[in-house]
Amino acid sequence: MTRINGVETEQIPVSDRGLQYGDGLFETIAINDGQPCLLDQHLARLQRGCEQLNLPRPDIKQLAADCIELSKNTTGKLLKVILTRGTGGRGYRLPDTTDTRCILSLHNWQALPEQNYQQGVTLRYCTIRLADQPALAGIKHLNRLEQVLARSEWHDPAIFEGIMLNQQGEVIECISSNLFMIDQSGVLITPALDHQGVAGVMREQVINLAEFLNIQLYITQITSDDLQRASEVFISNSLIGILPVCKIETTHYQPGPVTSQLRNILPEMVLSGTNPGTRT
Secondary structure (H helix, E strand, O other), X not given: OEEEOOEEOOOOOOOEHHHHHOOEEEEEEEEEOOEEOOHHHHHHHHHHHHHHHOOOOOOHHHHHHHHHHHHOOOXXXXXXXXXXXXXXXXXXXXXXXXXXXEEEEEEEOOOOOHHHHHHOEEEEEOOOOEOOOHHHOEOOEOOOHHHHHHHOOOOOOOEEEEEEEEOOOOEEEEOOOEEEEEOOOOOEEEEOOOOOOEOOHHHHHHHHHHHHOOOXXXXXXXXXXXXXXXXXXXXXXXXXXXXXXXXXXXXXXXOOHHHHHHHHHHHHHHHHOOOOOOOO
């Protein structure tokens, strides 16, 4: 099912700026028992994205109500929210007036096998590197060509995700998820996203939970050498939650105690909508 500005349809004008230029934002929201998970956090990031792109914000209360209504009585689905700048003029110049186009759509989603959470998954390094662009850092804008090209680099089903580096060779994120490592001292570390990357809503939950549990946390630069020396590695996004990593290239890991502690508490926190701790 797809709704565009409240109307059930799958048709948009070819002149839509999201189609023409990738001029817009999107969110992918997990649905559990007919409820959109972390809806407030997704909509908050959407509003931040609107501010960064100077995109007119939709009625957030109405958007939230529409998301809740569309998610009701669904099983095995996820909800995708897309905002575009709508139709307006030709060329890159922003039109004088625009009406934001809001697209809500339901898609099939199958949870990962429990084996992946017990044993971990395999990652590889991508050759495509992320461009430096602080003006777009953190948000989920519609231009995902770097991720499309990166994901085309392999076809081996044994590899779950690809790690993306910046132009300086530092670790930033994975193609569809954020990355965390635990060093040999038990410190939780995740890359800073000041110049590129997506600040995932699940990443924020993990950061807040770590602070609540008094787990020492650094948000800083990470190198491939740091990952090679790590005692634990995991990835996160709003669909998979926290997923342990068992292998990166030729380096092997075991799901460890810090990952397990966070995994045991996070689902209850997400489903209840609570947000312990304060992000600094």
